[in-house]
Amino acid sequence: MNILVTGGLGYIGSHTCIKLIEAGYTPIILDNLYNSKKSVLNRIATITGKMPIFYQGDIRDTVYLTTLFSQHPIQAVIHFAGLKAVGESVKNPLDYYEVNVQGSIALAQIMRQHQVKTIIFSSSATVYGEKNPVPYFEHYPTGNITNPYGWSKFMVEQCLIDMQKADPEWSVVLLRYFNPVGAHPSGLIGEDPQGIPNNLMPYISQVAIGKREYVSVFGDDYPTKDGTGVRDYVHVEDLALGHVAALKKHDQAGVHIYNLGNGVAKSVLDVIQAYHQACQRVIPYKIEARRPGDLPAFWADVTKAKQELNWQAHHTLSDMVQDSWNWQQKNPHGYPDEE
Ligand code: NAD
Ligand code: WQD
Numbered sequence: 001m002n003i004l005v006t007g008g009l010g011y012i013g014s015h016t017c018i019k020l021i022e023a024g025y026t027p028i029i030l031d032n033l034y035n036s037k038k039s040v041l042n043r044i045a046t047i048t049g050k051m052p053i054f055y056q057g058d059i060r061d062t063v064y065l066t067t068l069f070s071q072h073p074i075q076a077v078i079h080f081a082g083l084k085a086v087g088e089s090v091k092n093p094l095d096y097y098e099v100n101v102q103g104s105i106a107l108a109q110i111m112r113q114h115q116v117k118t119i120i121f122s123s124s125a126t127v128y129g130e131k132n133p134v135p136y137f138e139h140y141p142t143g144n145i146t147n148p149y150g151w152s153k154f155m156v157e158q159c160l161i162d163m164q165k166a167d168p169e170w171s172v173v174l175l176r177y178f179n180p181v182g183a184h185p186s187g188l189i190g191e192d193p194q195g196i197p198n199n200l201m202p203y204i205s206q207v208a209i210g211k212r213e214y215v216s217v218f219g220d221d222y223p224t225k226d227g228t229g230v231r232d233y234v235h236v237e238d239l240a241l242g243h244v245a246a247l248k249k250h251d252q253a254g255v256h257i258y259n260l261g262n263g264v265a266k267s268v269l270d271v272i273q274a275y276h277q278a279c280q281r282v283i284p285y286k287i288e289a290r291r292p293g294d295l296p297a298f299w300a301d302v303t304k305a306k307q308e309l310n311w312q313a314h315h316t317l318s319d320m321v322q323d324s325w326n327w328q329q330k331n332p333h334g335y336p337d338e339e
Pocket of ligand 1: 006007008009010011012013030031032033034035036058059060079080081082083084099103122123124125177178180
């Protein structure tokens with residue numbers, strides 16, 4: 001079964017391609033390399049023994065998409081491609097709406113033209129906004145979001161929901177990821193942020209390896225157990241398997257929405273402490289001001305994915321930090337351009 005994986009060379013996409021191959025699927029990767037390197041392909045091949053088919057192209061390029069769909073029979077699309085930096089989206093909102101929203105519409109239109117009516121979309125816990133109580137359930141209202149990145153996910157969800165309403169043959173799966181971290185246990189693939197990492201785990205990794213001096217802890221006066229922000233960290237390996245589980249919805253038309261998280265709440269200081277234990281190095285940190293737009297605490301209710309997809313996360317925070325550290329040590333400068 002051929003699965004088109006947009007953004008398949010990125011962090012979550014590359015881990016998912018490995019799980020797809022291991023489950024007997026054939027991923028066909030479309031990626032414009034905006035935030036990834038071609039050398040990821042070799043790493044996937046080393047791990048799985050199979051070199052995935054790769055197209056270097058843009059989801060907004062409908063001519064290119066048409067060619068791709070004409071060359072391969074495709075049964076379903078897993079749609080990761082997009083921009084994901086919250087702060088950058090505040091500065092350049094139009095870029096985010098263009099790539100994330102316009103790009104998803106272009107993709108869905110070409111899918112419709114080729115009668116491919118199953119899409120699994122990378123959404124985010126950010127769509128729950130700032131008014132919902134925790135933990136988040138899938139039936140909660142979405143909206144009240146604090147940044148254009150989050151709104152772009154909200155808008156794509158709405159486009160896909162309306163599209164399915166108009167043509168009930170579609171199967172639309174919206175996966176709302178919580179905080180993906182960790183890396184493949186081989187240390188061959190992992191998260192490779194360009195420049196200063198925006199997210200906590202890669203930042204801690206770079207402090208641990210000596211690339212950065214200390215972790216800035218954004219606020220210690222939240223109403224949480226130790227005052228620092230609380231999140232639901234989920235191992236990227238578990239997350240990747242969530243996509244394989246979601247593919248089972250292929251023949252079930254409708255809109256299916258799932259939280260993919262651990263259902264476990266951890267603070268910033270919990271993560272720093274766990275990382276310290278994994279790497280046996282001091283992780284210096286300084287308490288600083290809150291980061292604008294951050295919520296104090298959120299985590300997932302994960303019952304629905306467990307009941308309907310038979311999926312649940314198994315890796316602990318200790319597994320996550322160990323695999324992050326393993327990846328960081330083996331790839332202190334991230335992926336090479338070519339390999
Ligand atoms: P990533 O940046 O590592 O991967 C995205 C991939 O898409 C990259 O390889 C990039 O080159 C590619 N891409 C970007 N624009 C493209 C375009 N116009 N055409 C084709 N390819 C394009 O990001 P990730 O962390 O793997 O995230 C994957 C998806 O999951 C994104 O949609 C992201 O918004 C969503 N998501 C991520 C997180 C997270 O914390 N990582 C959380 C929730 C949701
Ligand atoms: C986690 C916690 C920070 C960095 C973002 C997006 C979300 C999703 C995942 C894409 C918070 C604190 C962080 C640092 C810190 N991405 N922190 N020092 O903000 O929960 O989620 O990434 O879809 O949509 O909003 O993740 O890793 O940035 O932060 O203290 O240097 O760590 O305040 O409490 P976040 P994060």
